[in-house]
Amino acid sequence: MADFFIITKALKDLYNNSQRLVDNESSTLQLINVNGLIAHLCFIVLFILIDINWLAIMNIVSVIVWCVSIVCTIKGRHRISVFLIAIEISTHATVTTLTMGLAAGFQLYLWPAVLLMCVLPAAHQKSSFWCLSIIIAPLLLLNLFAPLEKEAYRSVYNGVYLFNLISASLPFILTAIMVRMIFMHNFQHMEQRAYNDELTGLVNRRRGYEILHAAVNKHQYISLALGDIDHFKRINDSLGHLKGDEALQKIADYCSKQLDDMGTCCRWGGEEFLFIFIDQPYTHVRYKMQTLCEKMPLKVKMEGLDSPITCSFGLVSLDKHETLEQALSEADKRLYQAKDAGRFRVVHEKQPIV
Ligand SMILES: Nc1nc2c(ncn2[C@@H]2O[C@H](COP(=O)(O)OP(=O)(O)OP(=O)(O)O)[C@@H](O)[C@H]2O)c(=O)[nH]1
Incomplete structure (x- = not known):
């Protein structure tokens, strides 16, 4: 052997x-x-x-x-x-x-x-x-x-x-x-080049959609977490755009390492990330996202920042009768709830859990 x-x-x-x-x-x-x-x-x-x-x-x-x-x-x-x-x-x-x-x-x-x-x-x-x-x-x-x-x-x-x-x-x-x-x-x-985001190396939105559509076609169980960096504008404003890019890379690195093989992290937009979990029990996904959220300020560090780097997340699981767009929209709503509730948290139902 x-x-x-x-x-x-x-x-x-x-x-x-x-x-x-x-x-x-x-x-x-x-x-x-x-x-x-x-x-x-x-x-x-x-x-x-x-x-x-x-x-x-x-x-x-x-x-x-x-x-x-x-x-x-x-x-x-x-x-x-x-x-x-x-x-x-x-x-x-x-x-x-x-x-x-x-x-x-x-x-x-x-x-x-x-x-x-x-x-x-x-x-x-x-x-x-x-x-x-x-x-x-x-x-x-x-x-x-x-x-x-x-x-x-x-x-x-x-x-x-x-x-x-x-x-x-x-x-x-x-x-x-x-x-x-x-x-x-x-x-x-x-x-x-077609599937990866140049700055962070994460898969891009196009590839993210492909993964999601493939899972929907195979009737697999999907959970999604939409994440957004908290007060990212402040990082750009205080350290400059280049350092902002570096922060994005560090966060992307951290997220991929934390996810390991359990899911895929996509760069969904500017400072937004989509976490895709296929056929993973929802309780495991919740635990994973919560740990990822909690540990981020300890693991992702940038010199010269007054406040720690954190993210907010909206987590959903795709219901059998729900379309992908509905689930994404629900994840977006929960992300806004997390922001409104004070940021640095995962919202997976109506109320935040961190
Ligand atoms: N450096 C850098 N900045 C980016 C990139 N994409 C988006 N941004 C910045 O991300 C910031 C997003 O700012 P806002 O939408 O106001 O959100 P925020 O400051 O993160 O505040 P909250 O989301 O409300 O916590 C803007 O300053 C954008 O310029 C990028 O690729 N690199």
């Missing part, structure tokens, strides 16, 4: 680090450069072994191009590096396919290169278009017009094709994984 956790943790770490990797154009390019360099070094050995010396020499030239590309990437000349990669792959595939025929499988390297070019220079559309053309043009022309086989190389076709098939599939699969990771990362980022 422990082994299983170690493996899942290692995979998780790898996934997180690789996300950082694809976030950074420079490290992605360098990863591709190093892979290209290693592949061509292997080619040199392979072609010496099967005695095709002109291909071994050609791969030495390729190695030099990949080295130059590595230097360009280090110097931040990413566009040149991408062009070099496109030209190297395109030239290599064209010359070898025309000389040995399609049966050797060198044209296969152009497919992962198409995918790579679509992903890599995403920030520069013009160069992306040219790099793609450098790859797509030979891909089409070779498949249409290159000779299928050459008599001189018949004996090596099986081995060379298999080698090319495997080593061209690997970058294809890796690039596809990279595209998926970029997509997932961007999706999570967008979801985070």
Whole structure:
């Protein structure tokens, strides 16, 4: 069991680090450069072994191009590096396919290169278009017009094709994984921005409504507490808006920690928070909200304030025959009752309980 956790943790770490990797154009390019360099070094050995010396020499030239590309990437000349990669792959595939025929499988390297070019220079559309053309043009022309086989190389076709098939599939699969990771990362980022309040990090009103509607559709038992910071204007007026923001962050932090897994705290408006409890016994919710309210002045502190930081709350549970809007409106009414009764309290029925 422990082994299983170690493996899942290692995979998780790898996934997180690789996300950082694809976030950074420079490290992605360098990863591709190093892979290209290693592949061509292997080619040199392979072609010496099967005695095709002109291909071994050609791969030495390729190695030099990949080295130059590595230097360009280090110097931040990413566009040149991408062009070099496109030209190297395109030239290599064209010359070898025309000389040995399609049966050797060198044209296969152009497919992962198409995918790579679509992903890599995403920030520069013009160069992306040219790099793609450098790859797509030979891909089409070779498949249409290159000779299928050459008599001189018949004996090596099986081995060379298999080698090319495997080593061209690997970058294809890796690039596809990279595209998926970029997509997932961007999706999570967008979801985070769409659902979370920027200042406090709490879920926002939109997400709050989604959680509520989902619970209503599933006929779950819902309790709501609408909270409002007491005399927040005074905090802003005495310490300034930036410190006011800091107070909001501290209160949000405190509320989420206090709630733990029991419920969700949303930033409902400026200095208003909505606490959502799904399928939690009302007595537990009442106790939780009351403790949260009582402990707040002890746990949330700001230097330079004359009075402690407190909140008032209106707590309701959603009746079966009641709509969400009615429950929210009732919570709002109870919040006002809490304010009228002197603040720093939870009103859950008609009368305050703190
Ligand atoms: N710093 C900061 N202030 C905010 C933000 N959103 C709302 N506010 C402030 O919150 C204050 C709300 O003031 P009021 O509605 O008068 O309420 P209050 O002073 O909290 O008084 P009571 O609610 O009656 O206890 C205003 O000064 C708003 O400018 C925010 O994101 N950052």
